[in-house]
Amino acid sequence: MENKTEYKPFEVDQHLTAHGNYWAGKAGSRFFTSLRDKKKLLGSPCKACNKVFWPPRSVCTFCFGELKDMVEIGPLGTVETFTLVTYSEPIQPRTAPFIYAVIRLDGADTGMAHFLDEVEIGKVHIGMRVQPVFAKDRKGNILDIQYFKPL
Amino acid sequence: MKRNVAIIGGGQTYHAARRHDVDQAEMVNEAVRAALKDARMTIDEIDLVILGNMEFFEGVHLTDCWLVHGSGAYGKQGVKITTGGTVGATAVCAGAHHVASGLFDKVLCIGFEKQEEGDTGAILSGVANPLWGRSMAGAAVGYFAMMGSSYIANWGATEEHSAMVAVKARQNARKNKYAHLKLDITIEDALNSRMLAWPIRMLDMCPASNGACAMILADEKTAKARSKKPVWIRAMETAHNEQFELDWRDVKTERLIFSKAAAGRLYRKLGVDDPAKYFDVFEIYEPATWAELIWYEDLGLCGPGEGFRLIEQGKTNIDGPIPVNPSGGVLSTNCIGASAMLRVWEAALQIRGDAGEHQVPKDVRRAMTTAYGGTNWTVMTALSKTLED
Numbered sequence A: 001m002e003n004k005t006e007y008k009p010f011e012v013d014q015h016l017t018a019h020g021n022y023w024a025g026k027a028g029s030r031f032f033t034s035l036r037d038k039k040k041l042l043g044s045p046c047k048a049c050n051k052v053f054w055p056p057r058s059v060c061t062f063c064f065g066e067l068k069d070m071v072e073i074g075p076l077g078t079v080e081t082f083t084l085v086t087y088s089e090p091i092q093p094r095t096a097p098f099i100y101a102v103i104r105l106d107g108a109d110t111g112m113a114h115f116l117d118e119v120e121i122g123k124v125h126i127g128m129r130v131q132p133v134f135a136k137d138r139k140g141n142i143l144d145i146q147y148f149k150p151l
Numbered sequence B: 001m002k003r004n005v006a007i008i009g010g011g012q013t014y015h016a017a018r019r020h021d022v023d024q025a026e027m028v029n030e031a032v033r034a035a036l037k038d039a040r041m042t043i044d045e046i047d048l049v050i051l052g053n054m055e056f057f058e059g060v061h062l063t064d065c066w067l068v069h070g071s072g073a074y075g076k077q078g079v080k081i082t083t084g085g086t087v088g089a090t091a092v093c094a095g096a097h098h099v100a101s102g103l104f105d106k107v108l109c110i111g112f113e114k115q116e117e118g119d120t121g122a123i124l125s126g127v128a129n130p131l132w133g134r135s136m137a138g139a140a141v142g143y144f145a146m147m148g149s150s151y152i153a154n155w156g157a158t159e160e161h162s163a164m165v166a167v168k169a170r171q172n173a174r175k176n177k178y179a180h181l182k183l184d185i186t187i188e189d190a191l192n193s194r195m196l197a198w199p200i201r202m203l204d205m206c207p208a209s210n211g212a213c214a215m216i217l218a219d220e221k222t223a224k225a226r227s228k229k230p231v232w233i234r235a236m237e238t239a240h241n242e243q244f245e246l247d248w249r250d251v252k253t254e255r256l257i258f259s260k261a262a263a264g265r266l267y268r269k270l271g272v273d274d275p276a277k278y279f280d281v282f283e284i285y286e287p288a289t290w291a292e293l294i295w296y297e298d299l300g301l302c303g304p305g306e307g308f309r310l311i312e313q314g315k316t317n318i319d320g321p322i323p324v325n326p327s328g329g330v331l332s333t334n335c336i337g338a339s340a341m342l343r344v345w346e347a348a349l350q351i352r353g354d355a356g357e358h359q360v361p362k363d364v365r366r367a368m369t370t371a372y373g374g375t376n377w378t379v380m381t382a383l384s385k386t387l388e389d
């Protein structure tokens, strides 16, 4: 509810540009190097908790134990949930329509949110088996997996 | 708690998509003046000011510094808090801790957001994990869509059930003069609103609002001397997950996630067996319709997979046995930094009997509130009318 004013509200335009760097760390560096160079996906196992984490990490979320090893997970996975995005806004990495899914890679205990392509929306279901399609020109970024598709 | 803590006053602005008539400090000041008036206090009596908002959502950092004249914090002790969606409740929680500790007697807590002034999309990209999430960030809609999708597949709910939540919220909001979206809508309107990301439609999501809320907390001695209707803070809980753990997107998860962990601890503190009977009203943080149904389950108002039955049976209506969000909730008003505080303030109004047209039609002695933030943590607050309740 805008109050009745005795003045004309005046707007001053604002614009900022921000650029940052982010070091991927002990576990992240190994993950991205392996993805880029070998198309192999890594997770961090905690033996004490009997869990394998993705994203990989150096500390177990549950027991606070230090995690030094990494194991290969995937590349196949299972759809845990999904949506068809039908609206567009600047934050989105793609123009709608596209499918987002949470995919649990084989051997991991947590899911990865990614795109699901080469599939009719009516055929997507929870429990669907999927495989990654890797980018040809990989740069060490999560988009080195271009998307997942059904087996 | 070491010392009992009461809410002795509060106030809020009218919430709206546009507030071109005021700047951020002026908007915050509206809520602060309303709270002081309600508590019959002057700013000089306040010992400590806690200010919270969603970091950078209005394109400014250090709001505690820039808004100091509006907040009344000039020359006082002060703390700024930014915990995302939960911030309004975190501010109250921190305020209550400061009073309970014995260090402060009268604390002013403020939550605000002037959402129209920032670049929400860009800032939400900044919220996403830079390594694992940012290049795929899809704002809040995609997250709640995957939650709804999982809920439908696992429990057999339909889009009609989320539409019922959408209608309840906006019809309740019509009774709340401060609410943003006061929409006279039907189930059909909700089902016909634009699809954003299946199964989330336009009317399944909260709006982007501008607004502020302020509350004054005091110790028992001050509260009893100064307030005719103090509302007591009986318990607070907070719990965190992280986004990549199994969470609300897997509705069948058996892991003890944030919502159930916090509720369980809070109930144990108070000796609550049946929360649906123990509390007379709930104000919960539901940015999307599906989140409300999951809150019902995680708060133990019903069993797992039964949340959609509660809405279907009208149990959570304003005049039902378990009223949830008589104010219209976050689905009707989402000035993020204020939203979680509004839950606590609206619950306090219900206990005081001062909620006006959206007062639930029964004796309200105990109330429970939740906050919810990006993307897996909560702050819960339990309130009562007397220290014996």
Ligand SMILES: [Zn+2]
Binding pocket: A046, A047, A048, A049, A050, A060, A061, A062, A063, A064, A065
């Ligand atoms: Zn562990």
